[in-house]
Amino acid sequence: xxxxxxxxxxxQDGLAxxxxxxxxxxxxxxxxFMPVATFGAVRGISAAELAEAGAQILxxxxxxxxxxxxxxxxxxxxxxxxxxxxxxxxxxxSGGFQVTSLSDRAKIDEQGxxxxxxxxxxRRTLTxxxxxxxxxxxxxxxxxxxxxxxxxxxxxxxxTEPRALERAVExxxxxxxxxxxxxxxxxxxxFAIVQGGASERLRRQSADATAQLDFxxxxxxxxxLGETREERRGAIATANSSLPRDRPxxxxxxxxxxxxxxxxxxxxxxxxxxxxxxxxxxGLVYSSQGTLHLRNAGFxxxxxxxxxxxACPACQNHSRGYLRHLIKIGEALGPRLAALHxxxxxxxxxxxxxxxxxxxxxxxxxxxxxxxxARQR
Numbered sequence: 269x270x271x272x273x274x275x276x277x278x279x280q281d282g283l284a285x286x287x288x289x290x291x292x293x294x295x296x297x298x299x300x301f302m303p304v305a306t307f308g309a310v311r312g313i314s315a316a317e318l319a320e321a322g323a324q325i326l327x328x329x330x331x332x333x334x335x336x337x338x339x340x341x342x343x344x345x346x347x348x349x350x351x352x353x354x355x356x357x358x359x360x361x362s363g364g365f366q367v368t369s370l371s372d373r374a375k376i377d378e379q380g381x382x383x384x385x386x387x388x389x390x391r392r393t394l395t396x397x398x399x400x401x402x403x404x405x406x407x408x409x410x411x412x413x414x415x416x417x418x419x420x421x422x423x424x425x426x427x428t429e430p431r432a433l434e435r436a437v438e439x440x441x442x443x444x445x446x447x448x449x450x451x452x453x454x455x456x457x458x459f460a461i462v463q464g465g466a467s468e469r470l471r472r473q474s475a476d477a478t479a480q481l482d483f484x485x486x487x488x489x490x491x492x493l494g495e496t497r498e499e500r501r502g503a504i505a506t507a508n509s510s511l512p513r514d515r516p517x518x519x520x521x522x523x524x525x526x527x528x529x530x531x532x533x534x535x536x537x538x539x540x541x542x543x544x545x546x547x548x549x550x551g552l553v554y555s556s557q558g559t560l561h562l563r564n565a566g567f568x569x570x571x572x573x574x575x576x577x578x579a580c581p582a583c584q585n586h587s588r589g590y591l592r593h594l595i596k597i598g599e600a601l602g603p604r605l606a607a608l609h610x611x612x613x614x615x616x617x618x619x620x621x622x623x624x625x626x627x628x629x630x631x632x633x634x635x636x637x638x639x640x641x642a643r644q645r
Contacts, residue, residue, distance in 0.1 A: 270457040270484050273409070275516045275537065279626045283508070283535040286625040289516055291357040291409040292455050293349065294324070298516070298537040299621055301528065301614045302327040302359060303545070307336070308352045310545060312604040313611070315354045321580065321608065322615035325409075326354055327540045330402050331363025331394065335387050339405040347407025359538075360408035361520070362399040365417050365489070376416060378439070396443040397450040404453040410485065413447040415440040415461040417490045433465045436490075437474045441481075448481055457484035459518060466495035468506040475510035486511045487518040488536070497530065505534045525554060525617055526641040529634045532621050544614050548607030551595045555613070558640050562592045562606065580612040581605060 272292045279286040287298040303310045303318060305326045310318060318326070333342060345351040348358045367374055367381045374383040380395030396414045403411035416436040444460045451458055460483040464470030478486060488507060491500050504519065511517060518538040519531040528539050544554070551562040555575035560567070562574075573583040574591070582591060582605035594602025617637070624630040 269482075271454050273457045273484055275485075275514065277513070281625045281628050281630040282533065283505070284532050284621070284625050284630045285535055285537060286622050287516070287537055289537065291325075291457070293355065293357045293409055296324045296357055296538075297622060299528075299532045299618050300324055300538060301611075301618050302538060302540040303611055304540055304542050305352070305354070306332050306542075308333065308342075308348060310611070311549070311607070312600065313545075313608055315352065317581075317608060318354070318611070319356075321612040322619060323356075323611070325357040325359060325538075327359045327361060328406070328408070329363055329366060330360050330399060330406065330412075331366045333360075333406060334363065334394075334402050335385060339402045343405040343407065347405075349407060357410070358406075358408040359410040359518075359540075360403045360406055360412065362403070362412040362414045363394060364399070364412075364414045365521070367394055378442070380414065380443075396446040400447050400450045400458070404451070404456060408456065410457045410459060411451075412487065413440075413444045413458060413460050413483075415443060415463060415489050417463065418465075433463075433467060433470055437463050437470050440489075441474065441477050444478060444481055444483070448483065459483055459485040459487050459516075461487045461489040461520070462507045462511075463490050464503065464507075465490060466499040466503055468502050471503045471507040472510055475507040479511050483515070485516040485518060487520050489520050491519070492522040492527070497526075500527075501530050501534060504531060504536065508535045524641065525614070525637050528614070528618065529621065529637050532618070532625075533630070533634055539618070544610035545607040548610040549603035551592070551603075551606060553606050553613075554610055556640075559644050560588070562588060562595055564592075567592045574606075574609055575613070578609065578612060578616075580609045582609040 275287045275289045277285050277287045289296040289298050302325050303323050306329045342351045349355050367383050380393050382393045399414040416439045418436050440463045460478045462474045464474045516537045519536045523541050553560050553574050556577050567588045570588040591602050624633040
């Protein structure tokens with residue numbers, strides 16, 4: 269087990285948990301959102317701005333850093349902390365999703381994933397062992413195991429061939445066992461990943477078996493890829509019921525504000541997604557009044573802030589009309605400010621969730637965000 273790592277549950281409201289996660293590079297108050305810094309940076313946003321927005325922990329991608337600049341370079345420049353200037357905790361994804369998504373370039377077998385690099389055309393293989401070795405050299409606080417992620421479907425309703433999901437669950441478990449044996453760095457926590465598509469049966473099977481391997485934390489993988497909201501909520505709740513209460517839980521790659529609060533309601537502690545920054549760069553922003561599409565002509569002379577309750581630089585200093593103008597003309601400042609606003613919104617939303625859990629009123633916050641989400645449909 270990793271040293272200087274662990275979660276303390278401070279309060280609970282239903283299944284929603286308010287915790288404090290200790291890592292070698294600082295404390296993380298949970299539940300929280302992890303901004304995605306794929307190549308070691310959140311596009312266009314500095315480490316100081318992320319900290320000001322309320323970020324506590326960042327996520328980077330093993331596959332992309334392995335491709336460029338290489339883990340040797342990152343290690344030589346002080347690991348992710350020295351290389352990037354973000355001195356707080358880092359989580360690195362294994363890169364398995366990115367590699368396996370290269371469906372026309374990748375071959376998956378028991379050894380790992382062999383793929384043709386889109387960067388230089390060379391054939392490379394990512395194995396459970398090499399994914400751990402790379403992440404140890406990157407120096408993240410939390411490393412993810414390599415898993416097999418296939419397109420979503422419910423193994424019980426015929427949308428995905430049942431045996432394909434079962435094989436992915438079984439292989440992910442074997443790869444997790446190999447990852448556990450390969451680790452050498454006592455200061456780095458490793459999280460295993462629960463798979464199983466939208467099938468509650470397979471999710472329970474995966475969670476039961478994975479929990480026996482005694483990792484420092486557990487993640488829900490392979491969701492947000494086509495299942496319904498109800499299927500996703502059921503899959504997460506079922507898996508969480510089999511995972512140890514004293515370990516952090518992480519929902520990978522989702523999503524919208526309501527997705528985050530659905531996860532919190534089921535007992536999830538950590539979240540990440542490219543949605544807030546990607547949507548912001550395209551002029552779609554989140555607010556307490558709902559989602560706004562700043563490219564729409566109706567905002568051309570709107571002198572209001574994106575959100576009157578937000579203290580981010582975009583809301584404090586600029587109008588919706590000005591931000592629309594910047595985005596429409598392709599001025600880099602506009603997408604950057606919109607992305608920073610969205611990150612601030614997500615981080616503050618989970619700060620509100622922490623307070624609501626402590627006060628025993630999380631259900632009211634969940635309902636509020638659900639109503640905002642329903643108005644957008």
